[in-house]
Amino acid sequence: MDCHHYARGECRSCTWLPRPYDEQLSEKERACRALLAPWPGIAWEPVVEGGLGGFRNKAKLVVGGTPEAPTLGILDPEGRGVDLRDCALHDPRLVAAADPLAELVVRARIAPYDVVRRRGELKHLLVTVAPDGGLLVRFVLRSEEAVTRIRKHLPWLLGRLPEARVVSVNLQPDPKAVLEGPREIVLTDATSLRVRVNDLDLHLLPQSFFQTNTRVAAALYRQVAEWVDEIAPASVWDLYGGVGGFALHVAAPGRRVVGVEVSGAATESARRSAADHGLAVEVVAADATTWVADAVAAGEPVADLVVVNPPRRGIGARLASLLEESGAGHVVYSSCNAVTLARDLEAMPSLRPVRGRVLDMFPHTAHYEAVVLLERAARER
Numbered sequence: 001m002d003c004h005h006y007a008r009g010e011c012r013s014c015t016w017l018p019r020p021y022d023e024q025l026s027e028k029e030r031a032c033r034a035l036l037a038p039w040p041g042i043a044w045e046p047v048v049e050g051g052l053g054g055f056r057n058k059a060k061l062v063v064g065g066t067p068e069a070p071t072l073g074i075l076d077p078e079g080r081g082v083d084l085r086d087c088a089l090h091d092p093r094l095v096a097a098a099d100p101l102a103e104l105v106v107r108a109r110i111a112p113y114d115v116v117r118r119r120g121e122l123k124h125l126l127v128t129v130a131p132d133g134g135l136l137v138r139f140v141l142r143s144e145e146a147v148t149r150i151r152k153h154l155p156w157l158l159g160r161l162p163e164a165r166v167v168s169v170n171l172q173p174d175p176k177a178v179l180e181g182p183r184e185i186v187l188t189d190a191t192s193l194r195v196r197v198n199d200l201d202l203h204l205l206p207q208s209f210f211q212t213n214t215r216v217a218a219a220l221y222r223q224v225a226e227w228v229d230e231i232a233p234a235s236v237w238d239l240y241g242g243v244g245g246f247a248l249h250v251a252a253p254g255r256r257v258v259g260v261e262v263s264g265a266a267t268e269s270a271r272r273s274a275a276d277h278g279l280a281v282e283v284v285a286a287d288a289t290t291w292v293a294d295a296v297a298a299g300e301p302v303a304d305l306v307v308v309n310p311p312r313r314g315i316g317a318r319l320a321s322l323l324e325e326s327g328a329g330h331v332v333y334s335s336c337n338a339v340t341l342a343r344d345l346e347a348m349p350s351l352r353p354v355r356g357r358v359l360d361m362f363p364h365t366a367h368y369e370a371v372v373l374l375e376r377a378a379r380e381r
């Protein structure tokens with residue numbers, strides 16, 4: 001894929017861009033299988049392709065420049081804005097939304113945050129697109145200084161960008177390089193974006209995690225639902241459940257499904273989606289490890305099948321040991337970091353990976369999603 005920002009050396013986020021896409025896929029498969037080589041006999045499904053361009057459903061745009069001429073993209077090493085609003089990875093509808101958003105910044109006279117001088121207000125614009133074109137737009141601000149002006153110009157923005165279903169402000173007062181802060185002010189009547197994934201509408205409230213490639217996420221949920229339905233467990237826990245993608249896909253009559261997720265916004269999203277679809281999925285806001293440890297301590301049976309989909313750091317030694325010692329017959333581990341996946345597998349020797357799939361969630365980078373089905377080995381006599 002040609003990218004003029006890469007060619008000019010302005011952005012090198014896509015570290016694998018010069019590599020042919022077929023080579024990227026085979027290298028990711030090779031790397032994943034090499035990390036999981038200590039567990040021979042995994043039946044691998046074919047890799048899921050992520051697409052050459054236009055696959056990202058979320059634009060994380062750092063705002064630089066001036067109130068009259070803002071840049072939307074990244075900052076260079078000196079802290080100056082580099083405009084990447086036409087990034088080829090972004091869904092074209094995100095690209096189309098960038099100009100009206102930049103115009104809003106000018107109209108509302110919002111000063112881009114200057115990281116060097118620690119002055120200004122607007123740090124990031126975070127925009128998510130649903131498959132039907134609906135948009136969730138978030139202004140990450142240092143303070144509330146510009147909120148009244150954004151509200152004043154909101155009718156103009158909604159006129160220019162009628163696809164914007166949810167518009168919000170996130171307050172991130174710290175001068176740290178953190179994407180967003182804890183407080184969110186929703187400016188529209190609608191508070192969540194509905195994202196169609198397979199045959200489900202997933203609510204997405206601001207501040208909830210969602211996989212960045214909707215088509216690959218749909219393939220991931222279908223794959224896991226297929227494995228789970230084959231096993232037909234009576235109970236499933238979906239740990240690190242986010243907005244409920246796995247939990248809702250594996251819900252079935254007579255099956256007890258519990259989703260556990262630390263973010264309040266994501267749990268609220270999952271609850272709304274479950275209610276809309278009439279699915280009996282229980283959603284708990286908690287730290288996954290603490291919740292499992294408390295359940296075990298209270299003598300509650302661990303689910304027949306446990307899905308885990310942690311951040312890059314993995315599930316860690318404590319949760320791995322709880323699962324190892326539990327009665328769960330199967331675990332599905334979906335990971336965006338096969339290094340921590342392999343480390344966690346080592347800590348669960350009774351749970352053996354039997355099936356696996358690599359999904360190219362992040363084309364043009366070394367990153368990928370790997371999902372494995374673990375089966376409890378029969379106890380040796």
Ligand SMILES: C[S@@+](CC[C@H](N)C(=O)[O-])C[C@H]1O[C@@H](n2cnc3c(N)ncnc32)[C@H](O)[C@@H]1O
Nearest residue numbers: 209240241242245261262263287288309310311
């Ligand atoms: C990789 S995302 C997966 C989300 C979801 N399974 C999906 O398919 O979109 C990891 C999720 O774990 C959540 N999380 C992070 N730390 C957690 C913890 N200690 N306990 C529970 N959830 C956690 C994050 O908020 C995020 O939603």
